[in-house]
Amino acid sequence: MPDYKLDDIDRRIVQALQADGRMSNQDLAQKVGLSPSPCARRVRLLEEAGIIEGYVALVNQDKLGLPVSVFASIKLERQREEELDRFGTAVSRWPEVADCYLMTGPRDYLLRIIVADLAAYERFLKDKLTRLDNIASIETSFALGQVKRSFAVPVTLAK
Structure with missing residues (x-):
C-alpha cells in the first residue's frame, strides 16, 4: 500500500x-x-495502512510479580546476515525478552528483559542467552526505577 x-x-x-x-x-x-x-x-x-497495528492491554509488571527490568547489551562475534537472523529468531521466542533492538555502535543488540528477581535473570542468562552461538560479550544493567514509560508514538511530529 x-x-x-x-x-x-x-x-x-x-x-x-x-x-x-x-x-x-x-x-x-x-x-x-x-x-x-x-x-x-x-x-x-x-x-x-498499517499505521494502527493492533490494540493491547497495558499490564503492570510489578503487580504480576515481575518487578525487575534488565537491559543487556549484546556483542556478536560476527555480524553476517544469517547470524543476525539466527539471534533475532532465538530471542523472539523467549517471553522474558520484552524488547530487542538491532543497534549501531559498539554493541549489536539491546534487550530489555523482564524477570521476577536476580535468580530468575541468572537462570535466563545461563539457560538461554549464553547458550547461543556467536555471542562475544554480554553487558548487563539493572533498572533501579522507571522514570517514563510510554507506548505512544509522537503523532504530532509525523509528516
Missing part, C-alpha cells in the same frame, strides 16, 4: 486511540469532530 498521508483528523484519531484503545467509535468521533460513520471509515483505513 502506498504511503498514507496523515491529516489533522487522522492525527487526532491516532492520539485518542493511543490514550484509550477501548474508546467507543461514538466517543472517538465526538472527540475528533466527526460523525461516527466517517470516523469508523478513517480508523479502518488507518488499520489497513
Whole structure:
C-alpha cells in the first residue's frame, strides 16, 4: 500500500486511540469532530495502512510479580546476515525478552528483559542467552526505577 498521508483528523484519531484503545467509535468521533460513520471509515483505513497495528492491554509488571527490568547489551562475534537472523529468531521466542533492538555502535543488540528477581535473570542468562552461538560479550544493567514509560508514538511530529 502506498504511503498514507496523515491529516489533522487522522492525527487526532491516532492520539485518542493511543490514550484509550477501548474508546467507543461514538466517543472517538465526538472527540475528533466527526460523525461516527466517517470516523469508523478513517480508523479502518488507518488499520489497513498499517499505521494502527493492533490494540493491547497495558499490564503492570510489578503487580504480576515481575518487578525487575534488565537491559543487556549484546556483542556478536560476527555480524553476517544469517547470524543476525539466527539471534533475532532465538530471542523472539523467549517471553522474558520484552524488547530487542538491532543497534549501531559498539554493541549489536539491546534487550530489555523482564524477570521476577536476580535468580530468575541468572537462570535466563545461563539457560538461554549464553547458550547461543556467536555471542562475544554480554553487558548487563539493572533498572533501579522507571522514570517514563510510554507506548505512544509522537503523532504530532509525523509528516
